Amino acid sequence: DAGVIQSPRHEVTEMGQEVTLRCKPISGHNSLFWYRQTMMRGLELLIYFNNNVPIDDSGMPEDRFSAKMPNASFSTLKIQPSEPRDSAVYFCASSLGGANVLTFGAGSRLTVL
Amino acid sequence: DQQVKQNSPSLSVQEGRISILNCDYTNSMFDYFLWYKKYPAEGPTFLISISSIKDKNEDGRFTVFLNKSAKHLSLHIVPSQPGDSAVYFCAARRNQGGKLIFGQGTELSVKP
Numbered sequence: 001d002a003g004v005i006q007s008p009r010h011e012v013t014e015m016g017q018e019v020t021l022r023c024k025p026i027s028g029h030n031s032l033f034w035y036r037q038t039m040m041r042g043l044e045l046l047i048y049f050n051n052n053v054p055i056d057d058s059g060m061p062e063d064r065f066s067a068k069m070p071n072a073s074f075s076t077l078k079i080q081p082s083e084p085r086d087s088a089v090y091f092c093a094s095s096l097g098g099a100n101v102l103t104f105g106a107g108s109r110l111t112v113l
Numbered sequence: 114d115q116q117v118k119q120n121s122p123s124l125s126v127q128e129g130r131i132s133i134l135n136c137d138y139t140n141s142m143f144d145y146f147l148w149y150k151k152y153p154a155e156g157p158t159f160l161i162s163i164s165s166i167k168d169k170n171e172d173g174r175f176t177v178f179l180n181k182s183a184k185h186l187s188l189h190i191v192p193s194q195p196g197d198s199a200v201y202f203c204a205a206r207r208n209q210g211g212k213l214i215f216g217q218g219t220e221l222s223v224k225p
Contacts, residue, residue: 004156033213042119042217043157043202056212091156099206099213101147104156 004105025094119216136203
């Protein structure tokens, strides 16, 4: 298995633009997590899905953020409109059966100018 | 509300010596704790874990200690090697169906 695959690895955009981050979890894993890494908060959970259903989105900072998981092999995190304070590394992770050992992707580094 | 805290942003240790990374938590309902290691430009990778019914778990050079009364866990690396230089995150969960909450991370530097 190629592991958790995230794209793009790097994204530079201007304030106000829409950003879409993508994630392909490990085949067979039924839980998917989106985290954001910042210096102040470390790894901050944004949202997680079990069996493609969003379970807890309390970490999503604002309505500008949305996440979807249309099927077991794909998820997106969208920011619209983006702001400079959204600049961070966004990680996707997957696991089998909830909050056990998570396997992380390599991350998507977002820079909003 | 930071439920999992790593109060030391960085730690520097000499090769061959022991590295001790600390983590505090506030929620007594946490039942499972993990440590992850992260190299630059890579995602975090799982290192070692411990259930709340234990107070120690060992895997090679890595040992995790859990003190439930103090709501404190620590990761011991001995002997430390330059390849251990990375950011270490501790994490905790309340139940299997819940979410994994991470600390801020501690950057370990092991000097030759």
